[in-house]
Structures are given as structure tokens and as C-alpha cells.
Amino acid sequence: MTNWKVILNIAKTHLLTKMKSTATASLGVTFGIGAYITMVSFMTGLNTMLDSLILNQTPHIHLYNEIEPTANQPISLYEEFGNSVHMISSIKPKQGQKKIHNALPILDYLKKKDKVKGATPQVRAQIFYLSGALDLGGTLVGVDIMEETRLSNMRDYIVEGSPEALKNTDNGILLGSGLASKLSLSVGDRVQISTVRGAIFPLKIVGIYQSGIADIDNSQSFCNLKTVQQILGEAQNYITDINVKLNVIEDAPALAQLLEKQYNVTATDINEANAQFETGSNIRNLITYAVSITLLIVAGFGIYNILNMLIYEKMKDIAILKATGFSGYDVQLIFMSQAMIIGIVGGILGLLLGFVLSVIIDGVPFETEALPTITTYPVDFSVGYYVIGIVFALLSTFVAGWLPLLKQGI
């Protein structure tokens, strides 16, 4: 029969009379868990931010028309050479039509699909930005701006002006921030652009776009879809790219394959496009976990040491308790409850410490040109880390209490 009242009373007395050891052991847990929480929250916060920096600007599936030489050259149609080896030198692709065939039906099909959150058409055009004597090469992207803002966090990257302003201005342009400073232009100014073929159009700057990635900001601007089609002198079905956002990102590779087969277009899914980026992100996660686990293990050893001392000091007491009728199990309970009390108190304080430190870090200003939306350090406040923290605190104090008991053969 277990008499909890007596056992807990003994455990309490032991802990209270050895206040120093108790406090040291609890603080060991507290700092271990606190450091873990802070570390993992901060690191994953940063990771998520860096991930989203790329991911939010990358469509889950990107459809476009790759310019490549035809696989079936005329000679293969000629039956007499059917059994011969064809050797053709200097194959060139047919003068490129960059547009996607059947772009509008594809869009309709995608918009009806359940898995698809949205599909946006884009027209990409190589242009020159003209300002005074200066001309800079770049890209102009015609977009359905309202649909883009719905599907990506594009709105965050428009540092001046608004997407609505672009929608309402037919010849408006969202100028890349790098371009704006190079051309010394700001909202309300006009910029002239010239197509590759030489036609010149004036556009009104309704906003400044800053993605944080210098290469893009120095060359890319956004216009309305129609405007770009007009600039290029193309019809309304001229669409060079279709960006697809899915509800579940994992569906991307399968759907990309399907679309490639069904519509004879090139479809790149996000994993393909960002293989390198994935590697980087995986390695960052690996480092986060390695550091966290190291922290937790170091904390665990500290706890083990102190509990070991505590039990070693009490060997005499254990003999008395056993002689007066406490079973080995009772003695185990007494010491295990001490260990668990240390674990619970230290663990909860650790969670609090971790939370407070996270809040402090979350409030530290962090402003950088590259990240217009970020004003303070990003911290991930997921409850999961706190659960892992307290579970580890309990687990490690349990093991740290159990091992010395096992060693002393109680």
C-alpha cells in the first residue's frame, strides 16, 4: 500500500532542508529548458522567415513554354531513312513563340480544380527602362494584381503605394525599388519603357516594389496584364506564364507532371525549382536541432549529477526507512518524487524563462533593407516547443533520478 501523504511529506522535508541543492538542481533544469525554448523559438522564427522570403514569391507550380528544338525533325518523317541513323548538325529552335498555347482554357481548368487555391496568368516581357540618357535592361511582368495579392503576400512587398492603385490605373507601374533609386524616380513620376522591338511607352509610377532580393528589385516591375499585352502588341490570350498556388504544397510534383502531359507545357514544381534552397533550409533545421539536443543533454547531465549527490547523501536515511518498514518501492517513490518535483518546478520556470526571453528577442528592432516587412527579430511561439520542453524536463529528471537509485540497488 502506498501512503502518498507520508512519502510526499518526507520528500518535501528533504527538498526544503537541502534548499541549496534543490535550488541548484531546479535552476539547472530551468536554464536548460529556458535556453532550449529561446534557442528553438528564435532559430525556427528566423528559418521560417527566410523560408517564406523565398517560398511566398515562388509559385507552387510554374507553367511556361520552354524554347527548345523539336524532338521530331523533318527527316524522321521520311520513311526511306527509317532504318538509318539521322545526323543533323546545327539544329536551332523555331523562332520562339513564348506564349503558352491554350493558356485561357488551362486557367479555367486550374481554377475549377479543388486542390488549386488559385492560378494567375502573367506576361513577361524584356524591356528597357528609359530615364534621361539612361537606359536599364529589365523585366516587366503583367499581372492580375488583385489575384496576386490574394495568393501571395505581395502586398507586404509594396513599400509605397498599393495594389489597388495599380488596378485602377491602366498605365500604372509598380517599379522595383532598386530601379527606382537608380533612375531617381518616386511614386507619381513617369517612367518610359522601350520594348526590344523599339516601341516606347510612358508609364505612371503608382507604387514601389521591394522583395528584398536585390537581383529582382534591380530589374523587375509590375504592370497590369492588359497593359503589357498592349505594349507587346499581342492579343488577350497572350500569356507567357501561369503561376499556380495549391492548398497543399505536397501535391505540387504530381500535379506538375499531370499538367505537363495534358497540355504539352513545361511545368516546374516548387521542389524542383528550389532544390538548393531546400538543402539550405534542411541544414539550418539540422543545426537548430543539434544545438537544442546538445543543450537538453547538458542540462540532463547537470540534473543527474545533483540528484546523484542528493541520493548518495541520503544512503543512511534509506537504511533507516527500510528498517522501520518502508519498502524499496516506497524509498524509490520518495526519491523519484523529489526528482519529479525538481523537474516540474524547474521545467515550468524554464518555460517561463524561455517565453520571457523570446518576448524580449521578439521586441528587439531588426531592420534591414532586404526585408521591408520585418521590423523586429522573428520568433516562433509554437506551443509544440513548450510541450517538448516540459516533457524533456520531466523525462530527464526521471532518468536522472532513476539511474542513481538503480546504481545503489534500491
Next chain:
Amino acid sequence: MDKVLEAKGINKHFLKPKDFHVLKDISFAIKRGEFASIMGKSGSGKSTLLYILSTMDTEYTGELYLNDTLVSGRLASELSRIRNEHIGFVFQFHYLLSEFSVLENVMLPAKKLARKSHQEIEHDAMQKLKMLGIGSLALQKASRISGGEKQRVAIARALINNPIILMGDEPTGNLDSYNSDNVFNIFKQLKEEEGLSLLVVTHDEDFAKRTDYIIEMEDGRIIDKSVLSI
């Protein structure tokens, strides 16, 4: 008179560092109200025997009866219950839990037994302390009292559950003659007034001579059982 404690053919080996036959075929019995002492040189196996008799050591062969019930081969949890209820134990180094008060030390086994309410236990404990003449120390920390007092507290603790037998491992070994005498008188008084059985391992010949009989051990055997008084 009925037998309180009986050992039948108890043998024990120490296996480490090499096989050593510590106790060889020990058989004897203690009746109600008897005060026996075990004497012998160091290494004769008397402490080992006492630990077996007190059920704290279970690695032996042979049979051990307490109140005519076999206790050999019982589960550890049952044995600690038996120890708690029927056996009082006093050590040489008057071990008390130093973080607890004298009163709490005495109450502990009764709380473990949990047969009486807290008030009753406290009352009983005070009574035992008063009987042993240390009622005034009840609220002192166990680490703050003298050696003789500690041993009396240990006796009070051994008595709290009204055991049928009190065992002592050199209970006076660490005390001066005045306190030894004191402890002996307490034991004697318990035997006469309460009919308690006592079994004490001792080196102290004067102490042993005043008990009912001496079990003398040598090389793991009982060599002599001499009744001295009565």
C-alpha cells in the same frame, strides 16, 4: 510460552569475492518476554544473522518464523509490512532522520502503517517519548540532541507500532557506560512491564550478562546457549 521468533536451519553464503559460508545451520527460538543477546567476535556472523532475523536480508536458506508464521520467501513488500508492524529495530549509530523533529521521527513508522489517525499517532509518540524520559525534546530537530538522547528516540521509534520483538544491533556500542546502563534499564523495563521480546547483538559483556541468556557465536555457528538469570 509461545515462540515469537524461530529460526530453523538457517544457512547463508557470501558469494563475493569468493564463496564464504557465513551462517551454518542456525536454529533457535525466542519466546514471548525473553531478553536474549547474541555475542561473538567480529566476523562470527552475528550481525548477518540479525539482518536475516529482521527480514531485511532475504538471501538465505532455511526457515524463519515470526509469531508461528513462515516469513521466508515472502515478497519484499510483504516483508516491509511485517517489519513495519511487528519488528522494532535499533541501530548502533542511533540513526535518526536528521531533517525531521524528534516527534516526527518517532511517528514515521506509524504513519507508514497508517492504522491510526494523525492525532492518535502523535499522542502515542508523545507517550513513548515520555516513558523514555525525553518528552521535553519532542519538538527539537533530531540532529540537535545528544547521543544518548538519540538512542532513546530510536527506541521510541522502534516501539511506536507496538512490535512483538525489538532487535538491536549493538544499541549501546556507541554510548558511554551511563547511557548504556540507561538503555539496558529501558529494555529490561519493556520486557517486564510490556512483555516485549528483545534480541540484542552486543560486544558488551556486562550488558550481555544481565540479559536472560546469551547466544554465543563463532565462525557462523551457535556454540553455546547459556541461561544466566531467571
